[in-house]
Amino acid sequence: MAGETDLKTLLTSLRPAVREGDYVYALWPHGKPLAGDIEAAVREAEGLTVVLSRTEADRLGLSYDFVAAWITLQVHSALEAVGLTAAVSAALTKAGISCNVLAGFHHDHLLVPSDDAGRALDVLTLLGRGLVLRDEQPEDREALLALTAEAFAISPVTGLPVDGTPIEVGALRELFDCPEYIPALSIVAELGGEIVGHVISTRGWVGELEMLGLGPISVHPHFQRQGIGSALMHESASRAEAAGEPGIALVGNPAYYGRFGYAPSHSFGVEPPHAEWGEAFQLLPLSGWPDGVRGTFRYSGPLAAL
Ligand SMILES: CC(C)(COP(=O)(O)OP(=O)(O)OC[C@H]1O[C@@H](n2cnc3c(N)ncnc32)[C@H](O)[C@@H]1OP(=O)(O)O)[C@@H](O)C(=O)NCCC(=O)NCCS
Structure with a gap:
């Protein structure tokens, strides 16, 4: 099914949902075969970044700083949709909430500081309602x-x-x-x-x-x-x-x-x-x-x- 591209429709149907638990970014040890429950990975010249649950990072002995709540925007956004990321990050920025965005094939995912999860949901809900x-x-x-x-x-x-x-x-x-x-x-x-x-x-x-x-x-x-x-x-x-x-x-x-x-x-x-x-x-x-x-x-x- 093709994803939604109209920004207004996207914003009114964001349906943000928080995944259970905390998530972290960690650097995967150089040369070690990838293993464990990795939720997302980005390969860079400096090394491989993985995003995974805090529990899994602890189990694998990976170190991390940023502890995040994982919010999924349940609206099915098309990868070529214009403006959704900008609108969401602008609203969160105004509320003083930092946000890392991961785009999956179907949905956008926001990693915000765990302590700000409740506030971030409020901001996204108001954005969806057209405040x-x-x-x-x-x-x-x-x-x-x-x-x-x-x-x-x-x-x-x-x-x-x-x-x-x-x-x-x-x-x-x-x-x-x-x-x-x-x-x-x-x-x-x-x-x-x-x-x-x-x-x-x-x-x-x-x-x-x-x-x-x-x-x-x-x-x-x-x-x-x-x-x-x-x-x-x-x-x-x-x-x-x-x-x-x-x-x-x-x-x-x-x-x-x-x-x-x-x-x-x-x-x-x-x-x-x-x-x-x-x-x-x-x-x-x-x-x-x-x-x-x-x-x-x-x-x-x-x-x-x-
Ligand atoms: C104060 C007011 C502007 C807050 O607006 P709001 O949209 O209800 O606030 P938000 O939704 O952003 O925040 C709600 C939170 O603030 C808390 N809160 C709201 N007013 C509060 C108050 N006067 N004292 C302590 N906490 C208060 C709520 O308990 C709620 O807490 P929670 O998030 O832990 O549940 C609004 O309640 C209002 O207009 N009140 C009547 C007029 C007034 O009192 N103005 C301020 C005079 S100093």
Whole structure:
């Protein structure tokens, strides 16, 4: 049967599945006849690389560094299909997940670090469902305010229903029109044409150092816990990095933001705007983060007033 070549069809029918166990790359000893349960092999001028289960590598006494989960894209892709590998690796790269691709006759196989297997599956599932991250447009604003109202209807601080309109809605309305608004950092997540998430980062400062304050971030309650918030967090960081921003600060649950590399701001010399925020005020230093930063973070006007 001929494999699929249409990229859109391929992406909507990826059906990623994880094989059981861990897999490793190892160099096969020069001159030794090939034996054992080898899953894939590549001959190079320097020697023969084999990919096999970690258990089998241990049994054969082969050494390895990279321990991977093996994800098979169960869609039957044609070998001449254009763009599938690029789309999959771009999505995983955005999520900060390294990926080695092996193409078989029927399927593509991805070897990602074992610890990232769950996240990689989320990313691939969202890619298949057509998650689009794009710049916010002024005509989105009413929908984004409504989304924020739905997301914050239960207070993330108390876990209780909020009386009236959540304060994040008014703050977002003001952020759209404040001088600290940065259009490329107001990012909308769309699934099948429907707005399902939004995140905004605006100008903030520590002393004279310009950086970013992230928030609010909202994912529609029906679509939470499917990786959309994570995709928005990764997109914010990669856009900020590309724009040469030195770092991003936010207030929230360290159990969530820690997974994106955020750590309490005081470990980087930055104090929260309100001392009582303590460990909940966190910072992600980017590659331009300077040495010797000391001071208290200041949010843009609308957030400073909260
Ligand atoms: C916070 C929010 C943006 C996360 O988006 P999401 O799409 O649900 O998140 P993801 O699917 O990427 O990640 C889900 C994981 O994060 C965890 N998580 C989500 N919100 C969390 C929170 N506030 N504290 C701790 N963990 C949280 C989930 O338990 C889940 O964990 P698991 O992967 O171990 O199951 C979304 O839940 C939301 O809009 N909440 C309401 C508004 C809000 O609280 N905004 C942030 C205020 S600081």
